[in-house]
Amino acid sequence: MHILEFEKPVAELEGKIEELRHLSDSGEVNIAEEVSKLQAKVDKLLRTTYAKLTPWQKTQVARHPQRPHALAYIQALIEDFTPLAGDRLFAEDQAIVGGLGRFRGRSVVVIGHEKGHDTDGRIRHNFGMAKPEGYRKARRLMELADHFQIPVVTLVDTAGAYPGVDAEARGQAEAIARSIDAGLNLRVPFVSTIIGEGGSGGAIALATANTVLMLEHSVYSVISPEGCASILWRSGENAKDAAEQLRLTAQDLLKLGVIDAEVPEPLGGAHRDVPMIVQTLGNALEKALGDLSGIEGGVLRARRREKFLEMGKVGLS
Template identity: 80%
Template sequence: MHILEFEKPIAELEGKIEELRHLTDAGDVNIADEVGRLQVKVDKLLRSTYAKLTPWQKTQVARHPDRPHALDTIKALIEDFTPLAGDRCFGEDQAIIGGLGRFRGQSVMVLGHEKGHDTESRLRHNFGMAKPEGYRKAKRLMEMADHFQVPVLTLVDTAGAYPGIDAEARGQAEAIARSIETCLDIRVPFVSVVIGEGGSGGAIALAAANSVLMLEHAIYSVISPEGCASILWRSGENAKDAAEALRLTAQDLHKLGVCDGVIPEPLGGAHRNPDLAMQNLGTAIDTAFADMAGIDGGVLRAKRRDKFLEMGRAGLA
């Protein structure tokens, strides 16, 4: 497992536990008591470390390469998932995965940014950074869900929209704007979860939902800390300062009313216990959809629009 800088003391203890367990497995000596003592120490250190993570450390956790991504979440929570491809204008974009499936017996349209786990899959999915065809596909599938009265679930995990010349030439900004417009226009229950990194317009293009949830160690901001630092301080070395200033943690955004709920992660982050993370995520999604059951489509649409119009008004009053 990839070890983050602030996790090194924890990793050292876990390494000692593995060494002792190897000795026990070899039958050389019974040291179960020592292993148990060290495990208690690891749990205590994990708890204390993750209870006081800085915004920059949370950014690192949100980007952890072993963290469950959209396809992992779909595999864990969605039955009979059928991928739907293409924007019917240019082509397919694998940075955004979309399709129909069943969530706890209910038909849903699922859309999510996919970053990939290894070099091959990261290149195939363009590190989760979608081009215009990705957002146009999202628009098409959300409109399909609206037509057939199927709830929409989106899984946000991207550093931002792809900034390449080819994407700009095909209308990146317009595609993002149309996707956001569609998010605000559909008349079906709409839940969005920031499962990792929610960056800029590339994230909100899938996240203008009735219920916006965030995993405990996810982040969501208008720009990455590195991008912010390069603009304000002319140096990426101030990324830690930018992370503090951006108020990008789930806890800060819940207080500000940008997200509607924070989903607890297993001790040490979702990458340490993906099964428990998926269980918590599934429960939160189920609750969010249940809260919208029976509400008229026009009311859902109006509430969604009002929710985003209200953001920031309290500070202007």
């Protein structure tokens, strides 16, 4: 497992546990009691470490290479998933995946950023950074859901929209704006979850939802800490300082009213127990969709639009 800098004391203890288990497997010694004691120390150290993570450390957890991405949740939670490709204008963008399926007996349209796990996957999905055709595909799927009165679920995990020259030439800003507009105008229940990084317009394009959930160790901000540092301090070395100022953690954003609920992660982060976080998120999504079901479409749209308009009034008198 990839070890983050602040996790090294935990990794040392886990290494000792593995050594003892190897000895036990070879029949040389019975070390069950010693392993149990060390495991208790690991759990305690993880609990104390993760209880006081700084915003920069949470950013590192949100970017953990083994953290589950959109396709992991889709494969585990969505039955009969049928992927839909292309924006019907230019091309298929694999940084955004989406399609139709059934979530615990309920038909849904699912859309998410996919970063990929290995080198080939990351290149194929462009590290979760979508081009205009990705956001136009997302808009197409939202409009499809609206037409057939199917709830929308989105899984947000991107450092930001792809900033390349080709993307800008094809109307990146316009594509993001139209995706945001499509989300705000839906007349069906819309639930979004920040499962890793929620970066800038690339994230909000899929997150103008009635209910916005956020995993405990995810981050969500108008710009990445590195990008913010390069603007304010002219150096990426101040990324830690920028993370502190951006108020990008789930805990800060819940207080500010930017998100609606924080979804707890397994001890040590989502990557340490994928089945548990899948079950926990599934329960949170089920509750959120249940709370929105039965509400008339016009009311859903009006509440969603008012919710985001209210955010702009913070601090104004």
